[in-house]
Amino acid sequence: MFFADVLETEGLGNRGYLAGGRRAAVVVDPPRDIDRLVSAAARRGVRIVAVAETHVHNDYVTGGLQLARLTGARYLVPAGAAVAYDRIPVADGDVEEIDEGLTLRAVATPGHTPHHTAYVLEEDGRAVAAFTGGSLLIGSVGRPDLVEPRLTERLARAQHSSAHRLAAELGDDVAVMPTHGFGSFCSSTQSDGERSTIGAEKASNPALLQDVDTFVGELLAGLDDVPAYYAHMGPLNASGPDPVDLTPPRPADPEEIARRLADGEWVVDLRNRVAFSEGHVAGTYNFELEGQLATYLAWTIPWGKPVTLLAASAEDLARAQRELARVGIDRPAAAAVGSPADWVRPGERPASFPRGVFADLAAARKRGEPLVVLDVRRDGERSAGWIEGSTHIPVHQVHRRLDEIPPGTVWVHCAGGMRAAIAASVLAASGREVVAVDDGYAAAAEAGLPVVTPDES
Known part of the structure; x- marks a missing residue:
């Protein structure tokens, strides 16, 4: 009997997988901290005989190369991926034996990247799970714009074809086990559920319900900001990451x-x-x-x-x-x-700044206080509506655009409070008077603040 265990990396919104039988297992899309996978395999009492990458990742550093070297496992990487280390190049239709009666079949699924490959786990010749990486996600697909702008539309069309190929070749009961979609910015939209099957995706996934032109148009229109560090992940993964070093850093006084x-x-x-x-x-x-x-x-x-x-x-x-x-x-x-x-050094005191909610901001505006409202949400969030008169700078750009923020006490908000706190700390460090709004954005209108929607602007 096969197993397929999920390894969550919640902070990045990704999953890796340990799947196998009684004695041996494969790891799909491992995170860099591979000790978790080694421990998971030990608990299962299985030997890791293969490590498979669905693609060269853009959002995290892989642990695949080091895991394969540590365990002696076969390292499976799509043949079309240009990498600088020895691996087993995997092409469409290739089959790897994992355990008695358990095999892994490669399925070319370009779209998230040109070389993207999904892996179908088969038990006694019957497909039981599909490790879909950044191809078919739960209710979505991986974004196609992370490789090269000139390829984006072509890859979006390939995503549609790849999703349909998986749906056509696999039974409705086959588990869909993606890498992205649980908070990762590699997903075009976020997943609505924790688990799915091919049958469930046929009934709900836009990639399988829409014609290709409609799907591509909506997919490209909905793409949001790309984290800047993604530009460094692909080259790191292609060159071969160094082993992770988690020894404690040097103490600072x-x-x-x-x-x-x-x-x-x-x-x-x-x-x-x-x-x-x-x-x-x-x-x-x-x-x-x-x-x-x-x-x-x-x-x-x-x-x-x-x-x-x-x-x-x-x-x-x-x-x-x-x-x-x-x-x-x-x-x-x-x-x-x-x-x-x-x-803090002897004789110095910690700094501080106030927090508030949208009702406090509304009251301060009503009193006529000189203030600035800074919205640090992403462009896609802002496009759905904003507080009238607010300045917009996404949180990841605030430290570079401080001179664009008008004078006055800065009331900084996001959608919930976490990003506002980041921006507030950056502003306070630069010497600005700041109030961090720790509140859900829906409370802005409830507090009586004038909110502009696209239809009104």
Whole structure:
């Protein structure tokens, strides 16, 4: 009897898989921190005999090469992918034996990338699961615009064809097990569910319900911003990532923290946004560990700039280091554990700034206070509606566009509060008076703030 275990990487919205039989298993699209997979295989009592990549990933650093080297497994990479290391090039129709009666069949599914390949797990000749990577997702498909702008429409049409091929060749009961779609920006839209089958996708997925022109038009119109760090992931994965190093970073004392800030380096406070607003080292940035830390820090920080981490506990620090390594931020320059009282130099006091909700903003406007409303949502979110008179700068651009923000106290908001906290910390570090709006965007209209919708603009 086969098994197919899911390995969640929630911070990036991705999944890897360990699938096999009684004695052996294959890993599909492994994250960089492969110790989790080695442990999962040990719990199952199976040997990893193959590691399969559906494509050269654009959103995280793969652990596939290192896992294959560590375990001696066969490393399966699509033949069309240009990589700089030895692997088994996989072409459409190739079959790899995994365990007795259990095989993995490659199915060419271009669209997310030109070389994208799905893998069908077959037990005694019957398909039981399809590892679809960035091809057919749950209710969606992988975005086609991450490789080359000139290829985007062609790849979107290929996504439609690939989805139809999978639906035509596989039975309705075959499990659909994608890599993307659970928060990853590699997905064209986010998945509505946790699990699916070919039959369920036939009934709900636009790629299988719409004609190709309608599908391509809507797909391309709905594409949102691409995280800047994606530009570095593909080349890293193609050249062969180094093994991950999760040994603790060197401790930093208050003098070193101050020196690194003075040198223009990034010092990142990982505590929750409430604690940060109440007290922090002046000049530090707040990227919550409980938010999408890896995505938003890697998206925002100038690539290669040293980063020092501040955490409430050693456990939080280790977790953050693991998350950042998954996107190529490998070794923090230094780190400190504790609270702001431990991180400021003797005689200095922690900085702070206020938080509020949209009702507080409405009241401040009514009093005629000189203020600026800064919307840090993405372009796609903003296009559905915005607070009248607000300035719009997506959160990942705020640190580069500070001079575009009008004078006055900046009330910064997003859709829920996490990104507003990031932007508020950047603004406070630059010397601006700021209020972080920690509220759901729907409350803006409820508070009486004038909201513009596209039809009214």
